[in-house]
Amino acid sequence: MKRQMKRLFPLALLAMLNLSPTPALAAADPLDSARWGEMQKQFFAGQRLRFAAQVRVTAPAMAENPMQVPVTVDASELAKNGLAVEEVVVFADFNPIVEVLRFYPQAVRPELGFRVKLQQSTPVRAAARTSDGVWHVGGAWVNTVGGGCTAPSANAASKDWQARLNHVIGRQWASGENAGRLRLRIDHPMDTGLVAGTPAFHLEEITVSTRDGQPLMRILPHEPVAENPVFTIQRNQVSGPVIVSGRDNNGNRFQAEIAP
Amino acid sequence: MKRRALWALLTLVACVASAADFDYHLQAQAVAPSVAVFVGQREDFDTRNGGNIVNTGFIAAPQGLIVIDSGPSLRYGQQMRAAMRALSPQAIALVINTHHHPDHFLGNQAFADAPLAALPATAQGIASEGNAFAENLFRLSGDWLKGTEVRVPQGSLQAGEQVIAGRALRLLALDGHTDADLAVYDHASGVLFAGDLVFHDRAPTTPHADLAHWLAALDQLEAITREPGFRVLVPGHGLPARDAGPIRQTRAWLLWLQERLQTAARNGLDMNEVLRQPLPAEFARMPLAASEYRRSVAHLYPAIEAASLAQGGVQQ
Numbered sequence: 001m002k003r004q005m006k007r008l009f010p011l012a013l014l015a016m017l018n019l020s021p022t023p024a025l026a027a028a029d030p031l032d033s034a035r036w037g038e039m040q041k042q043f044f045a046g047q048r049l050r051f052a053a054q055v056r057v058t059a060p061a062m063a064e065n066p067m068q069v070p071v072t073v074d075a076s077e078l079a080k081n082g083l084a085v086e087e088v089v090v091f092a093d094f095n096p097i098v099e100v101l102r103f104y105p106q107a108v109r110p111e112l113g114f115r116v117k118l119q120q121s122t123p124v125r126a127a128a129r130t131s132d133g134v135w136h137v138g139g140a141w142v143n144t145v146g147g148g149c150t151a152p153s154a155n156a157a158s159k160d161w162q163a164r165l166n167h168v169i170g171r172q173w174a175s176g177e178n179a180g181r182l183r184l185r186i187d188h189p190m191d192t193g194l195v196a197g198t199p200a201f202h203l204e205e206i207t208v209s210t211r212d213g214q215p216l217m218r219i220l221p222h223e224p225v226a227e228n229p230v231f232t233i234q235r236n237q238v239s240g241p242v243i244v245s246g247r248d249n250n251g252n253r254f255q256a257e258i259a260p
Numbered sequence: 261m262k263r264r265a266l267w268a269l270l271t272l273v274a275c276v277a278s279a280a281d282f283d284y285h286l287q288a289q290a291v292a293p294s295v296a297v298f299v300g301q302r303e304d305f306d307t308r309n310g311g312n313i314v315n316t317g318f319i320a321a322p323q324g325l326i327v328i329d330s331g332p333s334l335r336y337g338q339q340m341r342a343a344m345r346a347l348s349p350q351a352i353a354l355v356i357n358t359h360h361h362p363d364h365f366l367g368n369q370a371f372a373d374a375p376l377a378a379l380p381a382t383a384q385g386i387a388s389e390g391n392a393f394a395e396n397l398f399r400l401s402g403d404w405l406k407g408t409e410v411r412v413p414q415g416s417l418q419a420g421e422q423v424i425a426g427r428a429l430r431l432l433a434l435d436g437h438t439d440a441d442l443a444v445y446d447h448a449s450g451v452l453f454a455g456d457l458v459f460h461d462r463a464p465t466t467p468h469a470d471l472a473h474w475l476a477a478l479d480q481l482e483a484i485t486r487e488p489g490f491r492v493l494v495p496g497h498g499l500p501a502r503d504a505g506p507i508r509q510t511r512a513w514l515l516w517l518q519e520r521l522q523t524a525a526r527n528g529l530d531m532n533e534v535l536r537q538p539l540p541a542e543f544a545r546m547p548l549a550a551s552e553y554r555r556s557v558a559h560l561y562p563a564i565e566a567a568s569l570a571q572g573g574v575q576q
Contacts, residue, residue, distance in 0.1 A: 058532045064558035070531035113530035145399070171528065171572030178528040185569050230565065232530040259573030 027051055031123040031139050035093035042098065043089060043127065048134045054078050055088075055138030057126050063144040068115045068226045071100075075110040075128035075136070083130035085110035092142075094122035096194060097223045104218040108208075112217075113232030117192065117224050118144050161189060166248070168256035174238040182208070182233040184244055184258060192223040203229060206246035211257070216242065282335050282404050284312045286343045291492045291500050292449035294320040296347070298331075298340060302462040302498055302547045305332070305363070310404030311397055312336060314363040315496055317453060318344055319446050322426030324353025327374075328444055328453045330367030332397060334408040337367025353425035357413055358455030358496070359438045360385030361465075362393035368411035377415030379433055381440035387412045417442060432481075436474025437464075437496075443477075445484055450491030452484050460498025460506035463543070463552035464513055466559045471518045475511060482507045513543060517553075521561055525568035531561050 029036040030051055040049075054077035063069040075085045088110060090100040096119050103112050110128060118124075125139030170184030186203065193200030206219040217233055235242075238260050245255040288296040297317040301309045311332025319326040325344060330337045341352075352374035357365040360382045368376055378386070390410035398405045419433035430445040437456045444453040456465070457477050484490060485504040493507065494500045524534045534557050543549045 060532070060535060060554065060558075062554075064555045068531075068558065068562060070535070072530055072532045113532065115531065145396070168574055168576060169566065169569040169572060170574055171569055173528045176527060181528045183528055183530075183565075183569060185566055228562075228566075230562070230569075232528075254576070257575045 031125070031141055033093045033123045039091065039093055039098070039125070043091065044135055049127065049137055050134065052078070052128075052136035052138055054081075055126050055128050055136050057124055057138050057140045059124050059140050059142045061141065061143060063118065063142050066118045066144040069118050069124075069142055069144065070113070070115050071124055072113040072232070073111065073126040073138075075126065075138075078128055078130055078136055079110055083132060085128045085130055087129040088112070088126055089129075090116075090124070090126045092116065092118060092122045092124045092224065094120050095224055097192060099222045100124075100224045101222055102220040106215040106217060108216045108236065109234040111234045112219070113230075115226035115230060117190075117226050118142060120144065161187070166246075166252055166254035168244055168254065168258070170244070170256075170258040172235075172238045172242070172258060172260050174260055180235045180237050182235055182238070182242060182258065183230065184233075185228055185230045186244075186246075186254070187228055188248060190221075190223065190225055190227045190229065194223075200249065202249055204247060204249045206231075206244065208233065209243050209245075210239075211241050211243055282310060282406075284310060284336055284339050286312075286336075286339050288318075288343055288347055289500070291317075291494065292451050295446060295449045295451045295492075297494050297500055298343070299499060300363075300497065304548060304551065305397060305400040307400075307402045307404070309401070310336070311363055311366075311401045313497065315494060315498075315500075316340060316364075316367075317494055319427060319449070319451075320348050320350060321353060321424065324351045324425045326353055326425055326427065326429075327355040327371065329358055329364040329455075330355055330371060332363040332366050332401070333405045334367065334369045335404060335406070337370025340367060341370050354415075355413075356417065356442065356444065357382055357386065358442045358444075358453070359440060360389065360393075361438065361456065361468075362390070362397050364456070364496070365390070365413075366394060366397065366405070366408050366410070368413070369407075369409055372411065375415055376411065376413045377417045378413040379440040379442050380416050382438075382442065383413045383416065385439065386410060430484075434473075434477035434480060436470050436472075436477045437466075438468040441477065443481060447489060450489045451494060452481065452490065452492070453494045454481055454496065454507070456496035457481060457510070458493065458495040458506050459510050459513075460495040460501060461509070462498045462547050463549040464510055465552060466517075466556045469556075469559065471514055471560070475514055478507050478511045478514075513546075516540065516543065517556055517560070521557070521564045522568070525561070525565045531557060531565075534561055
C-alpha cells in the first residue's frame with residue numbers, strides 16, 4: 001500500500017499541475033516578455049492554458065538572416081501523455097504581424113519545421129491545444145538585427161517569380177535516419193503588406209493528404225512565414241504519394257503530388 | 261602587491277584611453293621591399309576593435325602609392341593614411357577596393373583627393389548596398405564609425421596585365437566570395453593580394469558566396485603561388501604567408517561546408533538540424549568557426565536545399 005502511494009503520489013502531483021490550468025494564468029511567463037499579457041488576451045481569452053516545456057520550439061538564439069529564421073515546433077511529448085494535439089498556433093510577441101501560422105496535425109506527428117520573418121528580437125511561441133481543450137505554451141527567444149517584415153521579398157525584382165508562383169518541389173524519405181519525413185517548398189513571395197506599395201500577398205491554406213484522401217496536415221500560414229516557404233513534416237511512415245494543395249489570399253490555387 | 265595593483269590600474273587607464281580616442285594603432289608590416297600590410301584582428305566586428313578585422317595594404321610604386329582596400333571606417337582610412345605618410349612622402353596614386361564588403365571600402369572617404377577604382381560590379385554593389393552595410397557596421401562597432409560615409413569608386417578596373425603608377429600589376433577579376441573579387445599580383449615584389457577569397461586561420465565569411473565559383477577562383481590563385489616570382493600571399497583576413505597554405509585552408513573549409521550542406525539536404529534535414537551539427541575536429545579550434553558556420557548555414561542552405569528538393573518526384 002505504502003509502495004503504491006509512493007508511486008501514485010508523483011502522478012497525482014503531476015496531474016494537479018497539468019490539469020489545473022486556469023483562464024487567468026498565475027504562472028509567470030518563462031520568457032519574461034512585456035507583451036505576454038497582450039498575447040494572452042489575443043489568443044487565449046477565456047481559455048485554459050499552461051506553460052509547457054513539452055512544446056519544444058527550436059530556433060537559433062541569434063538569427064543571422066531575419067528574413068529566414070528557422071523554427072521547429074515539436075509538441076509530440078504531449079501526445080505521449082495520451083492527449084491528442086488538435087491545433088498549434090505559432091506567434092512572435094514583438095512582430096508587427098504577430099501570428100505566424102496555425103497547423104492542424106491529423107495523421108502525422110504534431111511537429112512542423114518552417115521559417116519566419118522577424119522584425120526585431122522576440123519570443124517565438126507555439127501553443128498546442130490538446131483534445132481536452134487546454135493550450136500548452138512553449139517558446140524561445142530569438143535575437144536578430146531585424147527588418148525582416150519591412151524588407152521587400154528577395155525575388156520582388158526578378159522577372160520570373162510570377163511564372164513560378166505556387167510551384168511545389170518536395171521529397172519524401174522512406175528510409176534512413178529521417179524515415180517518414182516529408183519536405184516541401186512552395187514558390188511564393190509571402191508579401192507582408194508592410195512594404196510601401198506592395199499589398200499583403202501570402203499563402204493562406206495548405207492541406208497535405210494521402211492520394212486516397214486521408215488528411216495528414218492542414219497549415220494556415222500568415223504573412224510572417226518566410227518567402228518561398230519550406231515545410232518539414234514528419235509522417236509516421238511513408239506509404240505512397242501525398243497530395244499538397246492550397247491557395248493564397250488572392251485566390252490562386254495549386255495542387256501537386258509528391259512521390260514517395 | 262601594491263605595485264601589481266598600480267600596473268593593473270595603469271593598464272586599465274591605457275585601455276580606456278585608447279578606446280576613447282579611437283586609435284586603431286595601425287602598424288605597417290613590410291612583407292616585401294616597397295610592399296606593406298596593415299594586419300587586422302582575427303575577430304568579428306565589435307565596439308573594441310572598431311571594425312579593424314581586415315587586412316589592407318599598399319605598394320610604393322614609382323609614381324605614387326597604390327592602396328589596396330581602405331578599411332572599415334573614415335577614422336581607419338585617416339589613420340592608415342597617416343601611417344603611410346610616416347613611411348613614405350609619396351602621393352597616393354590609386355586606391356583599389358577588392359570587393360564590396362564594408363570593411364574593405366568604408367575608409368574611402370579619407371582618400372577623397374585620390375583616384376578610387378574597383379571592378380564594375382564592386383562599384384555597383386557599393387552604390388546599391390553600401391549604406392545598409394555602413395549602418396550595420398555602425399550598429400556593431402559604434403562610434404568608431406562616426407562621420408563615415410560611403411564613397412563609391414568612380415574608376416573601373418579591368419582584368420589583365422597593366423602598368424599602374426609605373427608598376428607592373430596583374431589584376432585578376434574573380435568571383436565567389438562576392439559577385440566580383442579582385443586579386444592583385446605585384447610582379448616586382450611577388451606579393452599576391454588575394455582579398456577575401458583567402459582567409460588564414462580564420463573561418464571564411466559567406467554572405468554573398470557562390471561556393472563553386474569561389475573554389476574555381478582559389479585554383480587560379482594557387483597557380484600564381486607556383487610561379488617562380490611568387491613571394492608572399494596576403495589574405496583578406498589573417499596573417500600573410502609565404503606559401504599557398506591559406507589557400508588550401510580556405511579550400512578545405514569551403515569543400516567541407518559544401519559537402520556538409522549537400523549531405524544534409526539529401527538526408528532531408530531541416531535548417532535547425534543542420535545548425536545543431538557539430539564542427540569537425542580539424543575546424544573546431546579555428547577562430548570564429550562556430551559563428552561563421554551558423555551564418556553560412558543561413559546564407560547557403562536555402563539554395564542547396566531547394567536544389568535537392570527539386571530532384572524529388574513532383575507532379576503539379
